[in-house]
Amino acid sequence: MKKTGFLYDERYLLHDTGPYHPEIPDRLQAIYQGISEAGLLDDLILIKASMPNVKWVEAVHDPEYIHRFEEVCFSGKKTFDYPDNQMCTETFETAMLAVGGILDTADRVMRGEIDNAFCAVRPPGHHAETDRALGFCYFNNVAICARYLTDKWQVKRVGIVDFDVHHGNGTQHIFEQDPKVFYYSIHEHPSFAYPGTGREFETGNSKGHGFTKNSPILPGQGDEEYKHLMERDLFPAFERFDPQVILVSAGFDAHMEDHLADMNLSTDGFSWIMERLVEMAEIYADGKIISVLEGGYNLDRLPELAKNHMEILLQK
Amino acid sequence: MxxxxxxxxxxxxxxxxxxxxxxxxxxxxxxxxxxxxxxxxxxxxxxxxxxxxxxxxxxxxxxxxxxxxxxxxxxxxxxxxxxxxxxxxxxxxxxxxxxxxxxxxxxxxxxxxxxxxxxxxxxxxxxxxxxxxxxxxNVLGIGEPGTLLCILVEEKVGQLKKIVDAVTEDGISLGSVLVARYWDEKKRAVFCYLLTLNVRDIKKKLVDLGFDLLDPMQWYMDQLPEPD
The missing domain is CATH 3.10.580.10 (CBS-domain)
Incomplete structure (x- = not known):
């Protein structure tokens, strides 16, 4: 059995998006419930939220943007730039705590205290651009973690796999010129789903050319197409890239019963994906894989999806 | 223009x-x-x-x-x-x-x-x-993050207003709206590009208002499909 970290903190529930929003605290509670009711907590190393050094947030986001986010948040406004970005006065601090918790988790993995981890945080991150909050995301959690690994821990090759149903425009844009970070995303085709990026011809640019790979999937497709595209696009790409750490943008919204998008991935399909990612981490990254929550909005399905996700990391 | x-x-x-x-x-x-x-x-x-x-x-x-x-x-x-x-x-x-x-x-x-x-x-x-x-x-608005919906409407006055009202009530910005012909001459296909990730509630609302949401794989912007 692996030494698996589980980042969870009740302070992640404080980011309140109001009554009509899908990205709600109940999502995290459903995830926690699924993991605890399966009796997995005793097997896990529990990690709590912490505040990060703001310089790591600034390693990805513009200082002016961070400042503006803080100001708008404390001013009591309910939205930040777009109606998608509902917020409360605790949102800024919650977003900081998410980053801090993830960086703490990354330290533990790099120090060898734990083998791998799942970070159940809110708000999500992969749509956030360096200077813009988008699609429920404020700080790009996974991007900050990747930059932390390359800069603080001198990791030469970080592989990111994003299986959220929506393309991670923010993560792609942040690293599209950076050959140290390979960004792979599999998502609903951008002509049909948010945010409208992530087409096959987006492959990175300048020094980062060839270090971005997108597998858009047409609406209605399910397990078979996911398997086919990951075997065709991700496996050979990671074989060449040879990542030293794998980060996962784990969104559970491609599930067939999730109504924010149109995909037909089954619960078993999610397990297949995660099993392959953990296998790849064993082959290339000495088992180092850190998974970070992005989307996933069906409260009835999240407990089981999270439980399976955790069991695969634990390799129990 | x-x-x-x-x-x-x-x-x-x-x-x-x-x-x-x-x-x-x-x-x-x-x-x-x-x-x-x-x-x-x-x-x-x-x-x-x-x-x-x-x-x-x-x-x-x-x-x-x-x-x-x-x-x-x-x-x-x-x-x-x-x-x-x-x-x-x-x-x-x-x-x-x-x-x-x-x-x-x-x-x-x-x-x-x-x-x-x-x-x-x-x-x-x-x-x-x-x-x-x-x-x-630029006209399609696809340079901005958003989600495209295709809504099938009866060819009669006031349908588009209902859609725009529903979208506006939910505080969603419209990137663009295209109205295209549909194989059924009594209907029109309305393509709304909504500048939001959150389409779950608006989709449900439109269905409740009596509109059909067309399956994305049945969208045709450039031709008229044969009816079954």
Whole structure:
């Protein structure tokens, strides 16, 4: 059995998006419930939220943007730039705590205290651009973690796999010129789903050319197409890239019963994906894989999806 | 929506008495395929395309640069001038014509670009398929993050209002709205590009209002599917 970290903190529930929003605290509670009711907590190393050094947030986001986010948040406004970005006065601090918790988790993995981890945080991150909050995301959690690994821990090759149903425009844009970070995303085709990026011809640019790979999937497709595209696009790409750490943008919204998008991935399909990612981490990254929550909005399905996700990391 | 807002204004042009090899070099240097031929007074007298040039430059000379070639070809009497090979039956457009005019004219005339001239036949710019695509991407709103929905509506007054009202009540911004024909003549397909990730509630609301949401795999913007 692996030494698996589980980042969870009740302070992640404080980011309140109001009554009509899908990205709600109940999502995290459903995830926690699924993991605890399966009796997995005793097997896990529990990690709590912490505040990060703001310089790591600034390693990805513009200082002016961070400042503006803080100001708008404390001013009591309910939205930040777009109606998608509902917020409360605790949102800024919650977003900081998410980053801090993830960086703490990354330290533990790099120090060898734990083998791998799942970070159940809110708000999500992969749509956030360096200077813009988008699609429920404020700080790009996974991007900050990747930059932390390359800069603080001198990791030469970080592989990111994003299986959220929506393309991670923010993560792609942040690293599209950076050959140290390979960004792979599999998502609903951008002509049909948010945010409208992530087409096959987006492959990175300048020094980062060839270090971005997108597998858009047409609406209605399910397990078979996911398997086919990951075997065709991700496996050979990671074989060449040879990542030293794998980060996962784990969104559970491609599930067939999730109504924010149109995909037909089954619960078993999610397990297949995660099993392959953990296998790849064993082959290339000495088992180092850190998974970070992005989307996933069906409260009835999240407990089981999270439980399976955790069991695969634990390799129990 | 006028041509002068979308056209390329800094145009690379060529004089009528230049030789064809210089024209080819100019096109290669600037990665362009159309050269307006302009007299010294700025009046447009013709157009020359890379295809025109390919058909007049013998294959054996195609890889030699213009400078070396001019010598050889002058000796061989091959140095033809632009005015001998250019197109003079010009399809032109005015800066105050619209983007829609340009779209239809380009489609009908099967050319890749139109020279833009004023009343005095002075060249003002060039508008290419690429310029029109840029304008169309802007019209569709797809440069901004959003989600496209396709809503099937009865062909009767007030349907679009209901949709726009529902979207507005939910505080969602519209990137664009396109209304397209549908195979059932009594219906229209309304494509709404919504600047949001959160389409779950608005989808449900539209269904509750009695609209059909078309399965994304059944969307056709460019043709009419046969009914089952």
């Amino acid at each position: 006028f041509v002068n807002r979308s056209m390329t204004k800094k145009v690379i042009t060529i004089g009528p008495d230049t030789d064809i090899f210089s024209a080819r070099d100019l096109m290669e240097k600037h990665h362009i395929r159309h050269l307006p031929v302009v007299r010294e007074d700025g009046c447009l007298v013709g157009m020359i395309t890379d295809r025109d040039l390919r058909s007049v430059i013998p294959y054996e000379f195609s890889s030699i640069s213009g400078k070396d070639h001019r010598k050889t070809s002058e000796q061989e009497g091959l140095a033809r001038k632009i005015e001998d090979v250019m197109t003079t039956h010009l399809i032109k457009i005015s800066p105050l014509d619209t983007i829609q005019d340009a779209l239809l004219l380009i489609q009908r005339s099967k050319v890749g670009a139109l020279p833009v001239v004023d009343d005095q036949n002075k060249l003002q710019g060039i508008i290419s398929v690429r310029d029109l695509l840029r304008a169309f991407i």
